[in-house]
Amino acid sequence: MTETSPAPDRIATAHRRWQEVRWTNALLATVSEEASLLGGDGELGGLAFTVKDTFATTGLVSTGGSLLLKDHLPTRDTVFVSRLRAAGATLFGKGNCAEFGNGIHTETRVGGRVLHPTDPEVSPGGSSGGDAVAVATGIVDFSIGGDYGGSVRWPAQCVGVYGLRTSAGLVPRTGRMPSGGGTRATPVIGAPAPRGLLSRVEVPGVYATTPAMISRVLKVISGSDGDDWFGLDAPRPPAQRHRRIAITSGRECGPVSEESLDALSAARAAAVAAGYEIIEVEGLLSDAFEIYNALRDDLDVLDDLRALVGTETDLLCPGTRNVLASRPGRGWGSAEVRANWAYSREIVARIRGIFGDVDALLVPVAGVSAVAHDGGVEIDGRWIEGPDLMAQCRAISLTGLPSLTVPTMPTSGGRSVAVQLVGPPGGDQQCCDIATELTAQI
Structure with a gap:
């Protein structure tokens, strides 16, 4: 695997590697080798990546890790996915994740349990466990997860890769599912509403095997999109260092x-x-x-998720049902x-x-x-x-x-x-x- 492989060759390599480690259940969906989603020239040309399945992607089913959305095909990409494609990177697949990001392990009724690549008895962590495993096993060059309380940093430790929780507001979340009052047919309408703790500190994050790769990705995905209410324009340049x-x-x-x-x-x-x-x-x-913990319980009333679920709680994983039932939401x-x-x-x-x-x-x-x-x-x-x-x-x-x-x-x-x-x-x-x-x- 190289950082300059032509996109078709890189995707063929990713498919071969995925077949070798398919037993990990890391991915929920992948592109075909003939897909029109192949990347091209650009700053990230020749690189393959995966995205946590809580983020919408065109051309690939986006389930949020839930049976509620098992056949959902979005009509638009999450903003950072669009930016990565424009920079020449190739979206290879969707990372298996805890249902709607609720879990410190990764197991769903859609994709099963994600297994640690070197010890199947050990959890690879969650909720972005599939994307961490995709990088650790060399399927892709980098991946994008989501981090609220550690859902990038914890799996990164579990499988031995680098994982960056980005600064709040640096990378737009427009395209996260569910958000903005979405429905079953359209689970994404805009960015997360400005309420609760989640809307203030949940962020996209980046997995890679080196800090240098994370830096390359960060330059592409950073900056306000004008939709996410909590946005920064770009990473701040290093200030005078204190050593x-x-x-x-x-x-x-x-x-x-x-x-x-x-x-x-x-x-x-x-x-x-x-x-x-x-x-x-x-x-x-x-x-x-x-x-x-106190603010998460009291302020995250999860209106978007409750509206999406409606009365069909039987389709949810037990952990998600427990979250909806236990949040006091004062x-x-x-x-x-x-x-x-x-x-x-x-x-x-x-x-x-x-x-x-x-x-x-x-x-x-x-x-x-x-x-x-x-x-x-x-x-x-x-x-x-x-x-x-x-x-x-x-x-x-x-x-x-x-x-x-x-x-x-x-x-x-x-x-x-x-x-x-x-x-x-x-x-x-x-x-x-x-x-x-x-x-x-x-």
Whole structure:
């Protein structure tokens, strides 16, 4: 596989590789080798990619991982897909994902359970697990997932690739399903409405095997489209660098295993070797995970999803039914919710404030490297499962900052373990640049 292969050859190679690893259930649909969707000349010419199935694509079924939309063929692309096609990249397929992005593992009634490419008993994470596996197995050169509470960063760690959660607002979400009051026939009408926590911090993200590839993709997909209400024009150029990196164990969010702490130590050593001064900021993320959870439950009333489902809850996966049934959705009318929102702004200001003195923040991706399907793990006498597995990811999501999963070392069991490299607002390219420096020292 090369970065300059002509599109038809690249797609033929992708098909061969997909047939070899089809048992992973990574993809829900792929283009034919004769399809008219082939890429061409351009900045990304010769590259193949996949897209999480929560994003609309013309020419390929877009299900959102749900039986509700199992035959849905969109009439327009998600904005970033259009930009990638225009830059010459070839859309190869749709990544299997948790239904409508609700899950820390990837298993649906449409595409089955996504399996880890090196250990089928281990979960590749979610909700963007299929796209992570597509990159890890070499089917495609890069892929686009979606990250609300860690759905790019967590799978990236699980399978050992780089995964960037982009700055909130940097990449348009126009085309996400469901959004904008869509119906079963038309599940996408515009961008997510400006309400709830999801509309403020859920973002597209990029998987690749190198930070350099993520940088190439980022240049193409960034910038406001005039539809998504929360838009930035472009990544900010790197500011004057301080050559300092902050670090926290992430224990303020929940228990952290020795393997995750070892990964953090490896990243620290790499940063020192690259010439960075280390600044300890233990406790920086205090209360961020808890407030994220409270606001997600209270503000994400999921009107778009409820309208799409209607009375046909029998078609949903159990996890999605549980989400719809369990969200209290008290909304802004509650004094407690408003107080939590105000406190969240204090937390975000505290975390963002460190970037006046440092270039990046290092924190574990999670308290553990990976777990069994639908499983958990005991850390320091406490059983961790479900969303608690992604506590450190969710804490960073609250800030809207860019965060890149950087693989640092394998565990004693051969699993990948990584760190989050968090940058300043709009500092996505800076994250990639620093990751390249650190990776050279690992």
